Amino acid sequence: MARIPVRRRRRIVRLLLAWYRVERRRLPWRQVADPWAILVSEILLHQTQVDRVVPVYRDFVRRWPDPTSCAAAPLADVKRVTDPLGYHVRGGWLHAIASRVRDRPPPHLPRTAAELRRLPGIGRYTAGAVASIAFGAREPLVDTNVVRLFERLFRLEPDGRRALSPQLWALAATLVPRAAPGDFNQALMELGALVCRPRRPRCGVCPLEPVCATRCPRLRSVRFEAAPTGAVPAPSRSRARRGGRSGGQNRGRIGGAAGRHGPGGVR
Numbered sequence: 001m002a003r004i005p006v007r008r009r010r011r012i013v014r015l016l017l018a019w020y021r022v023e024r025r026r027l028p029w030r031q032v033a034d035p036w037a038i039l040v041s042e043i044l045l046h047q048t049q050v051d052r053v054v055p056v057y058r059d060f061v062r063r064w065p066d067p068t069s070c071a072a073a074p075l076a077d078v079k080r081v082t083d084p085l086g087y088h089v090r091g092g093w094l095h096a097i098a099s100r101v102r103d104r105p106p107p108h109l110p111r112t113a114a115e116l117r118r119l120p121g122i123g124r125y126t127a128g129a130v131a132s133i134a135f136g137a138r139e140p141l142v143d144t145n146v147v148r149l150f151e152r153l154f155r156l157e158p159d160g161r162r163a164l165s166p167q168l169w170a171l172a173a174t175l176v177p178r179a180a181p182g183d184f185n186q187a188l189m190e191l192g193a194l195v196c197r198p199r200r201p202r203c204g205v206c207p208l209e210p211v212c213a214t215r216c217p218r219l220r221s222v223r224f225e226a227a228p229t230g231a232v233p234a235p236s237r238s239r240a241r242r243g244g245r246s247g248g249q250n251r252g253r254i255g256g257a258a259g260r261h262g263p264g265g266v267r
């Protein structure tokens with residue numbers, strides 16, 4: 001596994017969190033701490049532009065503010081709210097998750113990424129997002145924005161799209177701080193979406209410029225082990241542009257290897 005010096009890691013965390021606390025977009029799911037609302041936002045954001053998600057998210061949590069109310073609603077009602085966003089399977093998954101957890105004591109959802117992944121439709125990304133953002137668990141996230149950011153920040157060799165997905169996740173895991181893991185994960189994705197964009201990255205306003213290997217050639221690149229035969233392919237570039245998710249190991253689940261709010265998003 002690639003190693004990042006502790007000082008560099010700490011500096012990345014400090015710079016990124018400071019930037020995020022000032023520059024982050026004020027989105028409705030960032031104003032709440034309720035795990036159900038955070039899970040709903042994660043599932044609605046799958047392969048969908050943030051500005052389209054905002055009104056649907058508001059409508060959804062107003063109608064069904066907890067799993068109990070969602071599970072009691074007819075599935076057709078839930079889908080009527082979520083289907084206009086496309087990717088029609090997510091309404092069914094939200095309803096199925098609600099039905100599965102409704103009888104658990106509040107906040108209903110399990111706290112660990114491993115348990116979350118046992119719920120219908122929840123992949124590694126969504127489990128990590130909910131565990132870290134809602135429960136403060138030290139879980140990493142990797143989406144297409146994070147892959148691109150890591151490629152540039154660490155000058156990955158070989159580049160992240162050809163590297164094994166597990167190595168990217170391991171790299172992300174070494175960075176997640178004990179304090180504010182959810183903020184850190186969201187900050188990584190936010191920076192990838194707003195600043196370290198696919199085209200024309202805004203290095204002049206990037207908080208990580210002093211620690212970016214692409215901008216500072218004296219900084220060492222990060223070398224991954226060569227991918228063995230049968231490695232999980234990284235997200236395709238077309239999917240990355242859409243901000244969509246991919247990842248063969250999570251096919252059919254929300255939150256595989258790629259992300260929730262792409263460069264065109266307004267999250």
Ligand code: SF4
Pocket residue numbers: 149152153195196197201202203204206207208209212213214215
């Ligand atoms: S300095 Fe530029 S290339 Fe490096 S992380 Fe920031 S935006 Fe990306």
